Amino acid sequence: MRVGVLTGGSDCPGLNAVIRAVVRKGVQDYGDGFIGFRDGWRGVLQDDTVVLDIPAVRGTLPRGGTILGSSRTDPLADTDGPDRVRKTLSRHEVDALIVIGGVNTLGAAAVLANQHGVPCVGVPKTIDNDVSATDYTVGFDTAVRVATEAIDRLHTTAESHQRVLVVEVMGRNSGWIAVHAGLAGGANCVLIPEQPFDVNRVCDYIESRFKATYAPIVVVTDSALPQEGEVDLAGLSGIGEWLGREIERRTGYEARTTVLGHIQRGGTPSPFDRWLATRFGLHAIDAVHDGDWGAMVALRGTDIVRVPLAEAVAGLKTVDAARYAENEVFFG
Known part of the structure; x- marks a missing residue:
């Protein structure tokens, strides 16, 4: 298969570890080829790409930021956005797109997958940890x-x-x-x-x-x-x-x-974020080969599971009163 990868929204530690794991397993276990889209959805809309292979991801595990760049571009902002996404993917013969992002980036992926037939798999990242349906997101532990x-x-x-x-x-x-x-x-x-x-x-x-x-x-x-x-x-x-x-x-x-x-x-991701990002990447490429479009990989306990992207972005995960009360014990 030929697989596209993008990172969207705010940067955070661990993004490169996801990309590395996706490429390493995809090439070694499945014989896939990869193309990276620069600066999130902007790269897809404007056909701005870079080749991703094993040499390109070597040494990136401890590196902060993202080698693909990022932006807050919304592919749904214009009515022709979904069509432009499909045309870019078709032009490069991309069979699947792995979208690494937070609520907004993954929200766009959910709409594109469920309403426009774009073959997307999501990976949750954000230091805010506000993506529903996963215990932790990439970048949170480092923050x-x-x-x-x-x-x-x-x-x-x-x-x-x-x-x-x-x-x-x-x-x-x-x-x-x-x-x-x-x-x-x-x-x-x-x-x-x-x-x-x-x-x-x-x-x-x-x-x-x-x-x-x-x-x-x-x-x-x-x-x-x-x-x-x-x-x-x-x-x-x-x-x-x-x-x-x-x-x-x-x-x-x-x-x-x-x-x-x-x-x-900024800076180097924590050991936990490297571990989580790597596991997310490994399971994301498996989801691609299972054709599980519109799915997002998520952490539940210590297990990596798949959940619908639409469920994950339906609402923000916020701190409930019981969790906050644990902190209140130590106030004053």
Whole structure:
């Protein structure tokens, strides 16, 4: 078979490990040929390709980012998009397309597979871990590790200066990075978009922590909001800086904000992400040869299974109240 591969949406650690596994098993076990599309769906729409073979993927396992490039191009944005996708695949005699992406990239793959007959198999990746039907996505573990290491380092400087340290992490519309890194790093308060927060209650936690002679660490997802609703972030880096200023104003304690930003998405993937990405790639090429179009590989426990792409992108996987309550035990 001739198989196409693309990576779409935001970059994250582990993408190259997926590509490597797909190509290695496809060539060695099935005798496949591979073509990569540059910059996600843009490469398919504009016929921008690169040959993928075993030499092309050697040494890429520990490498961050993606050798294929990525973009947020939506192949469904124009009415002729699906037809252009089919024509590009036909021009290169591509029998199947492995789509490595998050909710939006995989959502497009689901529509193309189910409504336009494009033979797609999906692989879930995103540091946000918000793709439904899989326990973990490629890139999430590395982001949590980076955030946890930052929290560990900030504990000592917070205690040295008796300051409040606010750590803003990514997450888009879900708080998975915050709850995992906050619990692992011993944060004294974790704020996520699923649970609008009471600023006064946050300040109470901070006062309590200082009474115990410890300086507090507050972890906040970049999309979290106070119960009062929208806040004016004009001139500020984001919700973390706003919260730091509010804490200073209401408690009198000095506060500093650290915004981790794209650091969480860059660099070498963790061992777990390399393991997960490799297994996803191996099972994705098997799904191709089974003709399981419109399927996505997913992690359930320690098993790799297949689920319908449409099910996986039907709604975001968010943090429920019970999971958040595990963090609340350690607040204050």
